[in-house]
Each structure stands twice: as structure tokens, then as C-alpha cells.
Amino acid sequence: xxxxxxxxxxxxxxxxxxxxxxxxxxxxxxxxxxxxxxxxxxxxxxxxxxxxxxxxxxxxxxxxxxxxxxxxxxxxxxxxxxxxxxxxxxxxxxxxxxxxxxxxxxxxxxxxxxxxxxxxxxxxxxxxxxxxxxxxxxxxxxxxxxxxxxxxxxxxxxxxxxxxxxxxxxxxxxxxxxxxxxxxxxxxxxxxxxxxxxxxxxxxxxxxx
Numbered sequence: 001x002x003x004x005x006x007x008x009x010x011x012x013x014x015x016x017x018x019x020x021x022x023x024x025x026x027x028x029x030x031x032x033x034x035x036x037x038x039x040x041x042x043x044x045x046x047x048x049x050x051x052x053x054x055x056x057x058x059x060x061x062x063x064x065x066x067x068x069x070x071x072x073x074x075x076x077x078x079x080x081x082x083x084x085x086x087x088x089x090x091x092x093x094x095x096x097x098x099x100x101x102x103x104x105x106x107x108x109x110x111x112x113x114x115x116x117x118x119x120x121x122x123x124x125x126x127x128x129x130x131x132x133x134x135x136x137x138x139x140x141x142x143x144x145x146x147x148x149x150x151x152x153x154x155x156x157x158x159x160x161x162x163x164x165x166x167x168x169x170x171x172x173x174x175x176x177x178x179x180x181x182x183x184x185x186x187x188x189x190x191x192x193x194x195x196x197x198x199x200x201x202x203x204x205x206x207x208x209x
Contacts, residue, residue: 001098001145003119004051005043006088007070008081009036009105011058016106022188032105035185036061039105040068045112048119049101053091055084082152092147099125099145102152107140108194109180118143118176127172132159134182141181 009015012032013025023031036054043052054065055073062072073091075084085102092100101119103110118141121129126149131141139158144150149171153161166173185191 002050002096003048003099003101004053004092004095004097005049005101005103006085006092007036007039007043007052007054007065007103007105008084008088009054009056009058009061011056012036012061013058016185018187019185019191022191031185033061033064035108036064036105037068039103039107039110040065040070042110042112042115043103044069046115046119048116050097051095053088054105055088081154085152085154089147097147099143100147102139102142102144104140104184106184106186107181108185109183111180114178114180115141117178118181121174121176124172126170127174128162128166129174129176130159130162131176131178131181133184133186134179136160138184138186140184141176 012029015032016028019028040052043049052070053073054062054070055075056062057075057077057079062074065072073087075087089100118129118131122143122145125145127145128150129143130139133140136159137157139154139162142162150162150166153165163173185194
């Protein structure tokens with residue numbers, strides 16, 4: 001079985017716009033860059049992952065990704081995450097990849113052990129293994145086996161939508177709850193939580209306190 005991890009990321013200077021009330025554009029760019037590097041570095045530790053594919057419109061994000069050993073696809077400027085992921089999945093299919101793992105680059109606590117535990121829940125396709133965010137709203141990790149059995153529906157309430165779609169299609173669903181994968185940086189309250197509960201797991205010293 002071959003496995004690719006697909007990492008979608010918005011332009012570094014534009015991502016995390018909902019943090020604009022507490023972070024400057026420069027700080028958000030540095031934050032997004034740090035999250036991207038941490039995500040790729042974590043995924044590279046996992047021997048089960050054969051390739052990491054980063055999909056983005058931002059040439060700088062793609063250059064950084066290649067510097068850290070990932071493949072890249074440049075998207076058009078007017079795309080959205082679901083279109084970007086479809087393009088990434090088509091690329092994986094071209095290499096006869098059997099399964100994919102979708103990981104957004106905004107999980108400051110991501111670590112290899114959590115990803116390995118997620119992957120260990122797989123093994124009985126057709127299947128998905130899915131991790132919700134801590135509000136049970138978004139999708140923070142999504143393993144799909146085989147490629148192409150699920151239509152991407154990221155956005156508001158994506159966790160519920162992905163689960164319901166899989167159930168309609170008679171796809172086995174494994175829900176993997178994990179505190180390190182469930183925490184993403186999305187709104188100012190998330191950043192405050194990170195500042196007070198990080199314990200050195202993520203470097204955010206560039207952010208003004």
C-alpha cells in the first residue's frame with residue numbers, strides 16, 4: 001500500500017485572516033511559515049508516508065515546501081481548498097497511490113506519534129479515518145483508502161459532512177479523537193490558549209505578547 005500526505009495551505013501572507021485583530025500581517029506570515037515547516041517535518045518522520053504533497057497558490061510556500069523535501073503543486077489564485085485537494089488527489093492517482101492523508105498546515109501540536117496512531121486505525125477499506133477539531137466542527141485530519149471514494153467538503157461543519165457522506169456511501173468510518181490533532185489555530189482565542197498552554201511544543205516567540 002502506498003500512502004501520500006497532502007497538505008493544502010493558503011498564501012502565507014493571507015492565511016489566518018481571522019487572527020488579524022491580534023497579529024500583524026508579518027506575524028501571520030511567520031506563523032503560517034512555522035506551521036508549514038513543522039507539518040512537513042513531522043510527516044517526514046513517518047515511514048508509512050511515501051510522499052508529501054503541498055498544494056498552494058503561494059510560490060513562497062511551495063519553495064519552502066520543496067526545501068524541506070515535499071513535492072508541490074501550484075494552484076490557481078481563485079481556487080478553494082476542496083478544488084486544491086481534488087487536484088492533489090488526481091496527482092496521487094497518476095502515481096497509483098492507494099491511500100491519502102489530508103493534513104492542514106495549522107496544527108501547532110502535530111506530532112509523529114499522533115499521526116502513527118491515526119494510521120493504525122486503518123486497515124479495512126473502503127474506509128476513512130477522521131479527526132475533528134476540538135469544537136467538533138472542522139476536519140483536522142482525514143485518511144482515505146482508497147483514493148477517490150470521498151468528495152471533499154471542507155468548510156463549515158466539514159467533520160459532520162464527511163462522516164455523513166461516508167455513511168451514505170457505505171464507507172467504514174473510524175473517528176480518531178486526539179488532543180494534539182484536534183487543536184488548530186483559527187481564532188484569537190486559539191492563540192491565547194496556545195500562549196498559555198504550549199509548554200515549549202511550538203515556537204511562537206516572533207509573536208508580540
